[in-house]
Amino acid sequence: MVFIKQVPDTKSKAGVNPDGTIDRARAKRMLNPFDRFALQKAIELKKENGAEVTCVTMGPPKAQEILIDAFDYGADYGILLTDKRLAASDTLATAYALSALAKYVGGVDIMITGLQTTDGDTAQVGPQIAERHNVPQITYCESMKVDNGKVIARRVVEGGHQKLESTLPVLITMANSAAPLAPKRFAEVAAVKEFLHHPEEREKRVKSVNLDDIGADASKAGLVGSPTVVGKTWKLGELGGSCVMYQGRSALDEVNELAEQLQKDDRGIGELING
Amino acid sequence: MAKIEYDVIVIGGGPSGLSAAHRIVDLAIENKSKLKVAVFDKGRRFGAHSMSGAVSNPRSIKKLFPDYETNGFPIEGVCSESYVTFMGKQSSWNIPSIFSPPDFNKKGYLILSQSNVAKWMASHLKEKVKTLDYRNTVVDLYRGFTASEIIYENGAVVGVKVDNTGEPERDNCYAKITVFADKGFLSQELIAKNDLANSSQTWAVGTKEIWKVEKDYSGKVWHTLGYPLLDGTFGGGFIYGLSGNRLAIGMVSGLDSKNPNIQPPQVLQNLKKHPMLQKMIAGGTVLSYAAAVIPEAGYYAVPKEFAVDGAVIVGDALGVMDIKGFSGMDKAMESGITAGETIFEALQKGDSSTKLLGAFKEKLMNGWVGKELKEARYFRHAFGVHKELLSSYIPSFVGNLDSFGPYIGGLVTILASPQAIPTAISAKKMMDGKADIGEISLKDDRTASDPAYKPEPLSEPAGYDKKSIYSTADVVFYANTHYHDGNEHIEEFDSETCSECIEKYGINNNPPPCVGDCTAEVHEVAEKDGGKRHHMNLENCVQCRTCELVCPEKNLKVNGAYHGSGPDFAGM
Numbered sequence: 001m002v003f004i005k006q007v008p009d010t011k012s013k014a015g016v017n018p019d020g021t022i023d024r025a026r027a028k029r030m031l032n033p034f035d036r037f038a039l040q041k042a043i044e045l046k047k048e049n050g051a052e053v054t055c056v057t058m059g060p061p062k063a064q065e066i067l068i069d070a071f072d073y074g075a076d077y078g079i080l081l082t083d084k085r086l087a088a089s090d091t092l093a094t095a096y097a098l099s100a101l102a103k104y105v106g107g108v109d110i111m112i113t114g115l116q117t118t119d120g121d122t123a124q125v126g127p128q129i130a131e132r133h134n135v136p137q138i139t140y141c142e143s144m145k146v147d148n149g150k151v152i153a154r155r156v157v158e159g160g161h162q163k164l165e166s167t168l169p170v171l172i173t174m175a176n177s178a179a180p181l182a183p184k185r186f187a188e189v190a191a192v193k194e195f196l197h198h199p200e201e202r203e204k205r206v207k208s209v210n211l212d213d214i215g216a217d218a219s220k221a222g223l224v225g226s227p228t229v230v231g232k233t234w235k236l237g238e239l240g241g242s243c244v245m246y247q248g249r250s251a252l253d254e255v256n257e258l259a260e261q262l263q264k265d266d267r268g269i270g271e272l273i274n275g
Numbered sequence: 276m277a278k279i280e281y282d283v284i285v286i287g288g289g290p291s292g293l294s295a296a297h298r299i300v301d302l303a304i305e306n307k308s309k310l311k312v313a314v315f316d317k318g319r320r321f322g323a324h325s326m327s328g329a330v331s332n333p334r335s336i337k338k339l340f341p342d343y344e345t346n347g348f349p350i351e352g353v354c355s356e357s358y359v360t361f362m363g364k365q366s367s368w369n370i371p372s373i374f375s376p377p378d379f380n381k382k383g384y385l386i387l388s389q390s391n392v393a394k395w396m397a398s399h400l401k402e403k404v405k406t407l408d409y410r411n412t413v414v415d416l417y418r419g420f421t422a423s424e425i426i427y428e429n430g431a432v433v434g435v436k437v438d439n440t441g442e443p444e445r446d447n448c449y450a451k452i453t454v455f456a457d458k459g460f461l462s463q464e465l466i467a468k469n470d471l472a473n474s475s476q477t478w479a480v481g482t483k484e485i486w487k488v489e490k491d492y493s494g495k496v497w498h499t500l501g502y503p504l505l506d507g508t509f510g511g512g513f514i515y516g517l518s519g520n521r522l523a524i525g526m527v528s529g530l531d532s533k534n535p536n537i538q539p540p541q542v543l544q545n546l547k548k549h550p551m552l553q554k555m556i557a558g559g560t561v562l563s564y565a566a567a568v569i570p571e572a573g574y575y576a577v578p579k580e581f582a583v584d585g586a587v588i589v590g591d592a593l594g595v596m597d598i599k600g601f602s603g604m605d606k607a608m609e610s611g612i613t614a615g616e617t618i619f620e621a622l623q624k625g626d627s628s629t630k631l632l633g634a635f636k637e638k639l640m641n642g643w644v645g646k647e648l649k650e651a652r653y654f655r656h657a658f659g660v661h662k663e664l665l666s667s668y669i670p671s672f673v674g675n676l677d678s679f680g681p682y683i684g685g686l687v688t689i690l691a692s693p694q695a696i697p698t699a700i701s702a703k704k705m706m707d708g709k710a711d712i713g714e715i716s717l718k719d720d721r722t723a724s725d726p727a728y729k730p731e732p733l734s735e736p737a738g739y740d741k742k743s744i745y746s747t748a749d750v751v752f753y754a755n756t757h758y759h760d761g762n763e764h765i766e767e768f769d770s771e772t773c774s775e776c777i778e779k780y781g782i783n784n785n786p787p788p789c790v791g792d793c794t795a796e797v798h799e800v801a802e803k804d805g806g807k808r809h810h811m812n813l814e815n816c817v818q819c820r821t822c823e824l825v826c827p828e829k830n831l832k833v834n835g836a837y838h839g840s841g842p843d844f845a846g847m
Contacts, residue, residue: 190417
């Protein structure tokens with residue numbers, strides 16, 4: 001089971017309000033880039049161990065787009081947990097809802113998440129799901145394989161790597177130094193388009209559920225289930241600047257010219273670029 | 276895995292390909308016939324590799340979408356003021372309408388972003404079939420998938436191999452009829468294989484920036500000549516006022532130039548240095564950059580046949596662009612619409628041979644597209660016959676315009692070279708198609724550049740804001756180019772040939788044309804292994820194909836980027 005999330009497209013300025021907050025209805029959407037490593041690992045396990053890959057996500061109905069996208073890469077099933085009562089969930093409430101969803105599906109051997117999301121940036125949801133399931137967790141995983149019912153993984157730690165072994169079930173968060181998501185294959189995408197055309201096939205492989213369907217306690221989800229309080233938000237300012245290019249016959253020429261420009265009138269780099 | 280099969284596949288999601296798909300789907304819905312259509316585009320999304328000026332006559336759009344004014348069709352503005360402007364180095368002169376050709380008056384035409392049009396046409400195509408029974412009508416859009424090879428069976432086209440990293444057979448896509456709307460990426464092979472070429476195509480390269488500016492120029496259209504193209508290269512500039520305080524600023528340069536070092540992005544920067552432009556963009560910011568090639572030769576360069584067994588060619592791949600009227604998108608769309616009608620008929624009759632598909636050529640060339648192309652058949656050629664127009668009279672008038680103003684400046688130009696008048700009269704006759712000199716055969720652009728060409732230093736307009744001018748490396752950033760790992764989409768057949776070419780041009784201090792004419796700092800001459808070698812920064816490439824067209828040695832081939840790589844010309 002791969003936990004994925006639809007996040008605002010960081011390359012697009014659509015939906016960014018003047019005060020720096022995001023209007024999610026207007027923002028362009030994309031699959032959380034960190035989740036691409038998780039999805040890749042799952043697809044590899046499918047190829048190597050014959051795993052069945054189910055992608056799950058929580059979000060508004062439009063989040064179904066990323067489940068369809070995951071099919072294109074080779075996922076088998078997709079489940080969307082969507083419920084108005086889930087709005088404004090913090091990591092505690094999100095992990096509760098997602099673990100309830102995993103329990104509802106049942107029979108999961110390996111849960112994989114990305115390291116973090118680009119919108120929340122907490123890296124808390126993966127580990128919390130593991131705790132709620134009371135299963136081992138391997139965070140910052142760079143590579144792993146399944147052998148004899150055990151997981152052998154290599155994880156990134158400060159100053160090096162750690163190799164470890166775990167029983168199943170297990171939760172793994174993939175580091176962004178893991179193998180990147182392989183491009184979509186035409187034949188795969190064509191097959192997905194084919195099954196999406198057939199309503200009965202589609203229903204078998206993409207499901208949409210709410211809190212009641214999965215037997216979750218609504219008081220533990222959404223705003224009411226979230227102890228986090230947002231004190232204050234503020235805008236950090238604009239990114240940007242300009243760039244001066246020096247083109248010379250050789251790198252040495254270019255450096256010399258830059259040094260000369262910097263020394264001229266005792267200007268600093270900031271002045272040189274902006275003046 | 277089952278064979279992937281459609282009735283029709285369209286290669287290329289630009290205006291021509293999508294027009295064909297729309298027409299076919301419309302006819303299928305009207306006639307309640309079963310149909311499976313797929314459209315392929317190599318961009319990361321539809322429109323990502325598609326760009327144009329563009330000011331367009333709405334005639335084809337109206338035909339395909341009668342309610343285009345209200346159905347969400349993306350219009351950036353309607354032309355309310357249209358100027359042909361002669362640019363001096365400091366001054367500019369809006370040529371009074373009595374002196375400028377009526378074709379250049381664009382009042383009432385639509386100002387469009389081709390990228391937005393392609394994006395909308397693709398999503399609207401999906402919308403059309405949304406409520407229909409999937410057992411009857413299927414439209415599949417494949418974005419980020421490139422047709423990499425044509426598949427033949429007994430000489431007939433039966434489909435394409437998708438993605439050059441794909442597995443053979445498994446990643447093939449088969450179709451009863453394949454529509455090539457690919458600007459020549461693959462279809463040039465089809466034309467060569469079937470010996471369909473009439474004459475070489477004459478290409479031009481266009482570069483464009485969109486700016487957010489302080490003043491509202493929406494609906495205003497300028498087409499410029501004169502500065503900055505003073506080296507005898509055919510071309511000109513355009514400035515289109517878009518909605519939302521945006522300006523599209525572009526330059527088009529003919530690739531049949533003697534100059535091997537056109538530097539298309541810098542020609543555009545030079546236009547921006549002009550006081551008229553400086554005033555317009557003051558305080559503004561650049562939003563995006565794009566480049567593309569334009570088939571300018573017209574009538575005599577369209578292929579002998581527009582179809583072969585199992586396939587049809589449309590749009591720029593055919594070369595139905597008409598430079599006289601700056602009319603590309605409407606003719607490309609009309610070619611798609613007409614092809615769509617012929618294809619639907621062929622499908623109904625169950626015959627995809629040239630016998631039925633061949634009728635497409637006649638239908639298109641007997642209609643307004645053919646008629647206008649015929650009228651403009653010598654337009655581009657006139658500048659080749661009367662080279663002094665571009666190399667001598669216009670540059671001389673540029674100087675006199677700055678010194679004396681348009682009328683006295685014009686007089687001074689004529690007095691200095693009285694032969695300008697008969698030349699202009701004779702050229703005008705050719706341009707209007709009134710002189711008949713029979714069929715013409717054009718030379719390949721790759722033969723045009725002169726290794727010994729000596730550029731005259733272009734004296735720049737004074738007093739421009741340096742911050743509004745970009746190096747090529749900087750401007751390419753605004754094409755939003757991204758390539759996935761391992762892409763090698765430009766083939767260099769023989770590195771020794773490149774080294775010899777570098778030497779040949781280098782003796783005269785010129786770069787080889789691939790370097791000099793590149794729109795995105797892809798090609799460069801690098802010192803390597805003790806010699807000068809051709810080096811490519813493929814991650815910059817915007818897929819314009821200029822290098823392939825100007826390579827004097829036919830040593831380069833640009834293939835479609837794959838895995839959705841390449842630029843993103845959003846809104847261009």
